Amino acid sequence: MSGAVQRVAILGAESSGKSTLAEALAAHYGSVWVPEYLREFVDTHARVPFESDQYPIARTQRAREDAAAARATRFLFCDTTPLMTALYSRQYWGRVDPQLARLDGSHDYAFTFVTAPDGPWEPDGLQRESEEVRQKVHRMLVQTLDARAIPYVLLAGSLPERLRQVEALLGAA
Template identity: 90%
Template sequence: MSAAGAPDPNPGLPVQRVALLGAESSGKSTLAEALAAHYKTVWVPEYLREFVDTHARVPFESDQYPIARTQLAREDALAGQARRFLFCDTTPLMTALYSRQYWGRVDPQLARLDSRHDYAWTFVTAPDSPWEPDGLQRESEEVRQEVHRMLVETLVARGIPYVLLEGDLPYRVRQVEALLGQP
C-alpha cells in the first residue's frame, strides 16, 4: 500500500526523487504541491520558507549549509511515505546558487551537498508568471531573472539534464505528466 492508501502499482521499485528548481516567485511550491496531489504522493516543502518565517529574517551566510542539510533530511524522512515519486521543492543546488548570488562564494560543506545532485528528474520553473513580492523572501524581478540565468548556466556547465517548464500550472502539470507518465 502507498502512503496515500491506494495499492502501489510499482511495488518494490525505488521512489524517484524529482527536483523542482527555479528562481523566486516562479511557481516551484505551487507546482510541487499540485504534482504530489496529481500523483497521490508527498512533496518536500522548501525549508527556507519555514526558516524565514520562524526567524523573521533572511538567512545569513552561515545559515546556508544548515538550511540545505535540513532540506535533505526532510527529503530522506518523506521518501518512505512517497509513492512512485517524491517531489522536492528545491535542493542544495539552489541554496548554493543563492550563496554565490549574495556572498560571492559557497561554503565547502554546502558545495559537497550541492555536488550530490542525485535526482531522477530535474525540472526548472520558468520565470514567466508575474513577479510577486513575498515579505522577506523575494527581492525583485531583476534578481529573479538573474537567478534563473545562473541556474540554467549551472545545470548546463555541470551536465545535469533538465526540462524547462513554462506556462500556467495546468500546462506545467501536463508537461511533467508527458515525461513521468500517468498517475
C-alpha cells in the same frame, strides 16, 4: 529499480511557481512533496538567512527529503534542492561554503525540472527581492545545470500547462 521512489527536483528562481507545482504534482500522483525549508526558516526567524545559515538550511532540506522518501509512492517531489541554496550563496555572498558545495554536488535526482520565471513576480515579505534578481538567478541556474551536464526540462506556462508537460515525461498518474 521497480518500486523504488524516484526523487524529482523542482528548481527555479524566486516567485516562479516551484511550491505550487510541487504540491500539485504530489496530489496528482498520490504522493508527497517536500516544501522548501527556507520559507519556514524565514518565517520562524523573522529574517533572511546569514551566510552561516546556508549549509544548515540545505542540510535540513535534504534531511526532510530523506524522511519524506519513506512516505512517498513512485515519486517524491522536492521543492528546491541544495543546488538552489548554493546558487543563492553565490548571488549574495559571492562564494559557497565548502560543506554546502559538497552537499550541492550530490545532485542525484531522477528528474530535474526548472520552473520558468514567466509569471508575474510577486513580493513575499522577506524572502523575495525583485524581478531583476529572479531573472539573474534563473540564468545562473540554467548555466549551472548546463555546465554540470545535469539534464533538465524547462517548464513554462500556467500550472495546468506545466502539469501536462511533467505528465508527458513521468507518465500518467
